[in-house]
Amino acid sequence: MSFIRTATTARSAAAAARRFSTEAPAQKKSNNLALYLMGAGIAGIGGYFYFSNVQKPKQTKSPLDPDNWVDFKLKKVIPYNHNTSRFVFELPNGQASLLPISSCVIVKSSDPEALKDANGKPVVRPYTPISHSDKEGELEFLIKGYETGLASKHIHGLKEGDKLSIKGPIPKWPWKQNEFEEVGLIGGGSGITPLYQILKHALPDPSNKTKFKLIFANIAPADILLKEEFDEWKKKYPNNFDVVYTVDKPTPDWKGPSGYINAELIKKEIASPELKEKTKIFICGPPGQVDAIAGKKAGMKQGELGGILKQLGYTEDQVYKF
Numbered sequence: 001m002s003f004i005r006t007a008t009t010a011r012s013a014a015a016a017a018r019r020f021s022t023e024a025p026a027q028k029k030s031n032n033l034a035l036y037l038m039g040a041g042i043a044g045i046g047g048y049f050y051f052s053n054v055q056k057p058k059q060t061k062s063p064l065d066p067d068n069w070v071d072f073k074l075k076k077v078i079p080y081n082h083n084t085s086r087f088v089f090e091l092p093n094g095q096a097s098l099l100p101i102s103s104c105v106i107v108k109s110s111d112p113e114a115l116k117d118a119n120g121k122p123v124v125r126p127y128t129p130i131s132h133s134d135k136e137g138e139l140e141f142l143i144k145g146y147e148t149g150l151a152s153k154h155i156h157g158l159k160e161g162d163k164l165s166i167k168g169p170i171p172k173w174p175w176k177q178n179e180f181e182e183v184g185l186i187g188g189g190s191g192i193t194p195l196y197q198i199l200k201h202a203l204p205d206p207s208n209k210t211k212f213k214l215i216f217a218n219i220a221p222a223d224i225l226l227k228e229e230f231d232e233w234k235k236k237y238p239n240n241f242d243v244v245y246t247v248d249k250p251t252p253d254w255k256g257p258s259g260y261i262n263a264e265l266i267k268k269e270i271a272s273p274e275l276k277e278k279t280k281i282f283i284c285g286p287p288g289q290v291d292a293i294a295g296k297k298a299g300m301k302q303g304e305l306g307g308i309l310k311q312l313g314y315t316e317d318q319v320y321k322f
């Protein structure tokens with residue numbers, strides 16, 4: 001980040017200097033002043049380069065550790081809707097997480113006594129950060145709270161300044177820009193975060209050519225997470241991103257499809273399996289939804305392809321279950 005800022009500053013300073021040098025001399029006095037300011041500016045830029053390079057060497061290591069639990073301090077809680085909040089954790093010394101795309105982390109309570117299952121074992125759950133991997137000093141999650149949910153209830157009970165133990169990254173699909181012509185994303189509820197992570201990384205990249213289509217299922221319109229960002233991306237990247245929302249319980253003003261994601265909707269909205277290796281479908285949602293659409297996951301493994309996607313002719317290679 002600081003490199004980009006430095007390069008941009010240098011570019012605009014150089015452009016300013018070029019502008020100065022090609023301008024016709026208006027008055028000798030003011031020209032001298034301009035030269036003086038320019039000299040001082042260049043010295044300043046030199047200093048900026050020097051200090052930014054000396055004080056902030058390029059970060060190569062993540063503050064997260066895939067082999068050990070590290071406690072991070074909760075910096076901010078930002079309520080999102082009736083059951084979901086954003087949780088922003090502090091990364092020490094302004095470091096970035098450097099998480100690969102795509103990946104998640106696993107979390108548990110920093111107090112070993114505070115969060116245990118019925119057998120007395122620590123409760124560990126995966127969550128996908130929604131902040132950019134190069135976001136300095138912060139790691140942000142969007143977490144839905146379940147009244148009977150062990151980990152989510154614990155996290156929703158944390159106060160600013162409290163700590164959470166985090167381990168990661170846990171690598172998921174190793175995303176490569178432009179590996180696919182068309183990507184279908186199928187999300188359910190808070191299962192949207194891994195799909196959001198890919199989109200947030202891929203879409204702003206000017207080299208991106210992949211066309212993404214997201215089908216996002218929720219209980220009711222009020223449950224749709226990150227809708228404002230998806231709607232903005234649809235406007236900003238009209239040739240590369242589109243989204244369809246479906247809800248189980250539509251409100252009277254709901255205009256989109258309703259009910260569960262079915263074969264008809266997938267056939268209509270998502271790239272055909274005939275695109276072979278040029279397409280990939282990513283799915284993340286509650287286990288029942290993943291099972292019905294793509295077949296059960298086998299623990300951390302992908303499990304056999306089943307459900308609607310298999311019926312529609314997609315192959316195992318074309319589908320990735322988060």
Ligand SMILES: Cc1cc2nc3c(=O)[nH]c(=O)nc-3n(C[C@H](O)[C@H](O)[C@H](O)COP(=O)(O)OP(=O)(O)OC[C@H]3O[C@@H](n4cnc5c(N)ncnc54)[C@H](O)[C@@H]3O)c2cc1C
Nearest residue numbers: 125126127128142143144146148149150151152190193286
């Ligand atoms: C790769 C991955 C990334 C994830 N990222 C996120 C994320 O960024 N944000 C987030 O909020 N969640 C995310 N989850 C889900 C998260 O890991 C937990 O499963 C969820 O928070 C519930 O855990 P719990 O301990 O609170 O509930 P549990 O004690 O495990 O279960 C309590 C109740 O919640 C229900 N339940 C459990 N999980 C789900 C679910 N996913 N959808 C619907 N009902 C469920 C159970 O049926 C049960 O009724 C992710 C899951 C995976 C596999």
